[in-house]
Amino acid sequence: MSVAALIVAAGRGSRAGEGIPKQYRLLMEKPVLSRTLEAFLSHPKVQKVLVVIHPDDQDLYAQSLAALPQELIIRLLPPAFGGETRQDSVRNGLEMLEPLAPDRVLVHDAARPFVNAALIDRAIDAANIWQAAVPGIAVTDTVKVIDADGKVETTPDRSMLRAVQTPQAFDFATLIAAHRKAVSLNVRSFTDDGALAEWVGLAVHVFPGDAANIKLTHPADFTGAEQRLKGQPMTYVTRLGTGFDVHAFGEGDHVWLGGIKVPHDKGVLAHSDGDVILHALTDALLGAIADGDIGTHFPPSDPQWKGASSDRFLAHAAGLVRARGGKIDHLDTTLLCEKPRLGPYREEMRRRIAEICGLKVEQVSLKATTTEKLGFTGRSEGIAAQAAATIRLPEVSDES
Structure with a gap:
């Protein structure tokens, strides 16, 4: 043949x-x-x-x-x-x-x-x-x-x-x-x-x-x-990215947090589902690879993202890290609000974030704090989250 x-x-x-x-x-x-x-x-x-x-x-x-x-x-x-x-x-x-x-x-x-x-x-x-x-x-x-x-x-x-x-x-x-x-x-x-x-x-x-x-x-x-x-092993450089997101409360009976629908006496005003935890994590990952922010990739002016599930945004950012040969080591988020309480949903949120990003649960940390009745969160006018992402990217020499 x-x-x-x-x-x-x-x-x-x-x-x-x-x-x-x-x-x-x-x-x-x-x-x-x-x-x-x-x-x-x-x-x-x-x-x-x-x-x-x-x-x-x-x-x-x-x-x-x-x-x-x-x-x-x-x-x-x-x-x-x-x-x-x-x-x-x-x-x-x-x-x-x-x-x-x-x-x-x-x-x-x-x-x-x-x-x-x-x-x-x-x-x-x-x-x-x-x-x-x-x-x-x-x-x-x-x-x-x-x-x-x-x-x-x-x-x-x-x-x-x-x-x-x-x-x-x-x-x-x-x-x-x-x-x-x-x-x-x-x-x-x-x-x-x-x-x-x-x-x-x-x-x-x-x-x-x-x-x-x-x-x-x-x-x-x-x-x-x-x-x-x-014949050499791959070498990596560690990068740290941070993210922050905030949404005002509005009419509604639930909020989305960490990819989980949480019952609440208010909703949020947002173009997508308004998940501040996932939005902050998305920006943290994008920051770690120096690739803009969530608005760059998913502009709120684009009607296709109206009401969109935020797990799509986080999965996209995690995919960009891997597309560059990178590894996500750890994700850490702090939720800032008076209510709802994070505790009853923390572990479910950790599992969901890990699933979205293809990580182990132990690579995801979630914390919450109030602002002692100070500011817009203290007045229960809105909700916020700040996040950090630690990743490793292949080290590229100046000659390459």
């Missing part, structure tokens, strides 16, 4: 920060794409390799090839040019491969330079058994399915979930036919070929992936990759 590898390298990689597209950035003096290509060009079962690039990147592509051992270049075909979407780019590459009529094709992201020979072997074996197969690794975090308002609808059994990677493996004729059907119906929304195969009715199987086969997406990923290639 003849095998071709199609490397998708036409993206702009904007989430990786400013500069040239991420697939051309250097890792230990060698472009990311060069490392990815070397894995496939040196594999004995891969006969041909084709890269899909952006038309503006031809010079960068040539520089990546110059970093490769020249004896490997003979397996490399002239590049194809990408389209408006990843799906378009893959289809363009498949069309260029068709005259060679390979039996199997492996589709791989250029920004996964740690793909190894064993994973490529498993992909080829899977393609020889099934028409469509994707590598996957077990999901270690609990996953929630939510509705448009951020309310949890269901919690899937994570033992049945897999995080999908590349190289994805296919019968060539079957995959190109699926792409042609999609374009004929003007369906162009697929971000991976496994999903496209599912759409046309193929049975897509999952074979064991590799946790080390990471995709370089954010600046922190490059820092970690450099450390890995140097």
Whole structure:
């Protein structure tokens, strides 16, 4: 069976920060794409390799090839040019491969330079058994399915979930036919070929992936990759962020605090649900990564956030920390009000905050104090909260 590898390298990689597209950035003096290509060009079962690039990147592509051992270049075909979407780019590459009529094709992201020979072997074996197969690794975090308002609808059994990677493996004729059907119906929304195969009715199987086969997406990923290639552990810098929020009382029979609906003889005046604890924590996390405040990400002038559940705001901020390769160490909040009392709800709130942020309960602290009848809180005109968040971010050198 003849095998071709199609490397998708036409993206702009904007989430990786400013500069040239991420697939051309250097890792230990060698472009990311060069490392990815070397894995496939040196594999004995891969006969041909084709890269899909952006038309503006031809010079960068040539520089990546110059970093490769020249004896490997003979397996490399002239590049194809990408389209408006990843799906378009893959289809363009498949069309260029068709005259060679390979039996199997492996589709791989250029920004996964740690793909190894064993994973490529498993992909080829899977393609020889099934028409469509994707590598996957077990999901270690609990996953929630939510509705448009951020309310949890269901919690899937994570033992049945897999995080999908590349190289994805296919019968060539079957995959190109699926792409042609999609374009004929003007369906162009697929971000991976496994999903496209599912759409046309193929049975897509999952074979064991590799946790080390990471995709370089954010600046922190490059820092970690450099450390890995140097054989050094990742080093982190500790950051502290603070947040404060206040809302006036109004008509109502409850307030939202710490993600919990608390009975009260008043409500709060707010654009969202007015949860001062979650709002303060959100700002604390955003402050720790120096990424604006809650109003920057969820402006009150935007009607979509009217009445929104504040757990969405906190989950977003926690996700931004993790997107940068960061770790949340501790969250601490103090509630300032005369009433309602925090005590009866403290532990439930701690559990809810931990769940939103993917933490252990012992990483969440909640306290409350009155202001001795002083100020607006002392007069029971409103409620306030102040918060602190301690996180660790990958340490980035001045040269990176």
